[in-house]
Amino acid sequence: MKKEEIKLKLNVVGKNIIRVDGLSKVTGRAVYPQDIYMDNMLYGKTLRSDKPHANIKVDISEGEKVEGVVKILTAKDVPGHNYHGVLFKDHEVLCETRVRRIGDPIAFIVAETEEAAEEAMDKINVEYEELDGVFDPIEAMKKGAPKVHEDGNIVYHYKIRKGNVEDAFKECDVIAETEYKTHMVEHAFLQPEAGIAYVDDDGMIIVVASTQYPHFDQLEVAEAMGIPTEKVRIINPAVGGAFGGREDITLQIHLAMAAKATGRPVKCTYSREESFVAHCKRHPMVMKCKTGADKNGKLLAMEAEIVGDTGAYASWAINVLRKAGVHITGPYEIPNVKVDSYAVYTNNPFAGAMRGFGATQVPIAHEQQMDILAEKLDMDPMTIRMKNMFKLGSETATGQILEESVPLDRCIQEVEKVMNFTQGKKGGERE
């Protein structure tokens, strides 16, 4: 097909198109779950753990006496399976005997007003028997570390073995060996979690919640409720940002249980503070890297160990630490590679999806490695990258042959135009 013909067929690419939901958003008419008010509705509040690792005993009797409280749900009220989780079912809907992080949900209070629910929350007695916790993923990997879950703390180990790094390092003229650490990151999407659930005339449970994963939420709600998926409908109204932070269940099952138990619509809106503790974070990573090159700046070998702290729950840890392992070599051809990437449980806030899924953390390591090597070779940082970058036909560390668009050289040349890496000092200087 000729270029002209292709051009004619493109109705969207290359053009400015008005968003389908733009009008409702600039007028303020877009409906987020907190904007839904139903007749006769109740309000839900979540009582959460304030200890990172403890056995618990819950006594709701004083809370039930608060005027306006309709129902207090605990683990024993979960009709089906008391678990959920995107890869492993390691979350409890409501914790029964043990909490594994600050913020674990223990009870869901349903009341006529938010104030009554809050008052009851203060009156519920949670007896904590604190357990030793583990807060450093390196410590958590050691024998004898407190176990966050029964099967041990190492959730996942991903390996790459290509060539022979030991022999290759002997051939290197320069080696950079450094440990890098990244921190936890909160998505801080602007609309805190909110939802409303009700049971319709046919007995269908309807959960309206801002989510990234409605079809999976349907399955998780159905399993926890012990009903077929056809009896659960998830409605996803306007979503006020997500960035990966709405891929795990937060309030969906609590609301479904509350609507079923009371027969009335139940609404729940998290505060910003609760939102912070309720959903996942970006995985903090410890990345030990050893990268070697010959005297011309050609990369010969890389060895890396990545440890990702997934906190109390796995969420997407496997995908995230696999992706980190795949990308730790950066966009560079390296003939000899050894990578070990681990996801590890701790009693920290749980980590999951967040913009980049593990690919965001690793450039902090691989790009600084390149700068260190460039400095040791007295080479400018652009030249060492141009010598090693992926191009059409390159083979990655995982054996993938790049057969399509690989325009990194053009990208770096554009950056060079404004940054003057080659003209300036080794570290590059702005004009």
Next chain:
Amino acid sequence: MKEINLTVNGKKHRIKIDENMRLIDLLREKLNLLGTKEGCGEGECGACSIIMDGEVVTSCLVMAFQAESADIITIEGLEKEDGTLHPIQQAFLDEGATQCGFCTPGMILSAKALLDKNPRPTRVEIKEGISGNLCRCTGYNKIVDAIEKAAILLEKGGN
């Protein structure tokens, strides 16, 4: 309970309120003006920004009783009755300055308060004008573009 008088989007109201009610709750729950959003509840994010007597305020930090005799504009007050968008709304739409939309009402009202006082702001002045409004999606550039465009539309004789 207490009774207050105020004007919202050109309409006079006499409303019974609880003493501990916030202005955002009055707008959302008493007047059903749901375009005003709550993002943090402590004046940090600006999603609940409204214009009160010509100044942008975060309505989560203003008590409802403080709005006695006030003249308030919310996002619902910007469109004309026939549904024509305000030039700032039109510019936000045209420039793709809205994504998830949760910050958009507050952002547009901060832009309005700015342009009412300074009809042709520089990009730096625009950034200062919206510095109390957080957006987590766009990276702000398109929002600044939209406000620049709105200034031109308004100069050409928009409402």
